[in-house]
Amino acid sequence: MDDLKILDFAVIFRNIIDVGKPTWENRKRILEEIEPVTVKEDELFTSMNRVSETVCSLSKKQMLRFELPEIEVLDLPKLYYLSDRLIIEKFEKNNRHTIQVYPSLHRSGTLTCNFHFRVEENCSVEETIHLIRINLRTLIIKIPSEFIPYVDTFECKDEKTRLVKSDNGEVYLLTTLKNYTSNVIRPLLRHLWCKTIQTEISLFRCVSSTLVQLYKTSPEYSSVDELVSNYANELLAIGTMHKTYQKSATASEHFTNDLSSDEELGVFTFGLSDLLIFDNTYEDVTKAIQERKKLKDFYSAVMYNTMHYGILFEWLYLEKFIIDRYNRLLSRAIAGENTSPSQMLLLQKQSMQDLIMYTAGITPYPSREEFLEKARLAHRVPELQEKLEKKRDLATDYVIQEYTLRTNKAIQLVNIFVSATAAFGLMEVILSISQQPTSKMFWGGITFALFIGVLLFLSVSSKIILSKNRR
Incomplete structure (x- = not known):
């Protein structure tokens, strides 16, 4: 030969x-x-x-x-x-x-x-x-x-x-x-x-x-x-x-x-x-x-x-590149310390937007569609997609947990605020009972001091909660 x-x-x-x-x-x-x-x-x-x-x-x-x-x-x-x-x-x-x-x-x-x-x-x-x-x-x-x-x-x-x-x-x-x-x-x-x-x-x-x-x-x-x-x-x-x-x-x-x-x-x-x-x-x-x-x-x-x-x-290699990119981005976001739920949701939305075309169909020709499907199987693209779906599920769990945690913290702050409002109501009753000018000035100062104290307490509490969420 x-x-x-x-x-x-x-x-x-x-x-x-x-x-x-x-x-x-x-x-x-x-x-x-x-x-x-x-x-x-x-x-x-x-x-x-x-x-x-x-x-x-x-x-x-x-x-x-x-x-x-x-x-x-x-x-x-x-x-x-x-x-x-x-x-x-x-x-x-x-x-x-x-x-x-x-x-x-x-x-x-x-x-x-x-x-x-x-x-x-x-x-x-x-x-x-x-x-x-x-x-x-x-x-x-x-x-x-x-x-x-x-x-x-x-x-x-x-x-x-x-x-x-x-x-x-x-x-x-x-x-x-x-x-x-x-x-x-x-x-x-x-x-x-x-x-x-x-x-x-x-x-x-x-x-x-x-x-x-x-x-x-x-x-x-x-x-x-x-x-x-x-x-x-x-x-x-x-x-x-x-x-x-x-x-x-x-x-x-x-x-x-x-x-x-x-x-x-x-x-x-x-x-x-x-x-x-x-x-x-x-x-x-x-x-x-x-x-x-x-x-x-x-x-x-x-x-x-x-x-x-x-x-x-x-288009096949483009799909593989996009899947790989979002696999890496989602992994980085899930492991990150400062990732917010809104950032995670935006990342998920972008990945779905960039890959939706592959579910809609790339080509109108049956023979070319068959070729693309065979090539995708040869390149094990379905396995890559499955890994990306698992990352999306983890990202969804992350968002749910973050929102649940923040909702619980928000409820605690609301309870504190309601308690402070009740205290202010009590001060108002006391002031209405007392008719002496000196007593009014005294209790008015106490009420103002309590109001400032509650505001400071709420501010410090919110900062502590945010720092814990970041960690």
Whole structure:
């Protein structure tokens, strides 16, 4: 059997972060505020956005997509040992990769940065895996000119992100694509959305997933099943991004669950990485779509075809991210000392609002809905939802107990106040009995002193109760 060669493939890196909950009512304003750093939408973006709105009917109301400037990256080993001058020289002299950036903002404040990276070369399996893992390595990234006026907003304080400026005003960054998302894109967008997003970031971690798309292989195969049966080990290594692969008799078991509903391609998921494989009808199918949709660029037709699955995967990872975020927030709130019942109720309400779309249905197409359900089971999303429901139950118990405690304390204060009122009534009776002016002045002073004393007692009691509730 000949060695497998990958002639044409693409990788979509999805880095998911929290940017803070935006004011969602005026979506047009959200896009206007980031116009200085966005670029004119190309055909590839337009075709993907069209698929998103067609396949996922909730996208128009729940999601905003836009295009950021593409970035040039240089992938070399041991970059941190180079001086700033050598970094600039190597970037100018070596061949670079171009990566397109297509973020999508969900109304929950979750931002998914989709980095598109395509390779048309005759690559071995090892070379393909090396290129696919580019999202994990430190790169030299040339900052787009649109971003340079906002360099001061970048978060380059840690050792993993290093800023380099050239004499001609160009800016380079030594970092990973994951840190580029967290340390450049997130603070930059938050700076521009300062009027739209006024909440703090609730989750600082960045979650990454990868979609690998194999278009052409050598040798070619008329069906995905035949390709998998002959090269299961190689395809598994590519799909899981393992640096090396070993021959294993069990590798084919990972391909028994094909999530695709189309004959010309197979779709497989491996945790945080997914693999999409075309058979030898790739060019014919793509050209037919290109003619039918009147697309100028061949690759736009490719993405139009494959993003029916890519968009649904994006929604799947979005759901997992939101569930994880509220699991953490509810745990933090339940264990916190100063969490009020109103804060807990607000947190529960927000979690239900951000996840209600998954119960309403993401897509109107039965085949795509079936795909999403299979993918959710493969990623064990129902188990994550069950954990979140348990946290919500604990939060509800917390609110009930807090309200019960505060009600009991309030009743005690009411009893004290009623007792004080009764004492004032007694003083009034005594004063009405006594007719002498000196007695009136004496008892009037006593009554005033008692009144001030009760007020002080109530004030001190309320402070003690509040301090105990906080503890």
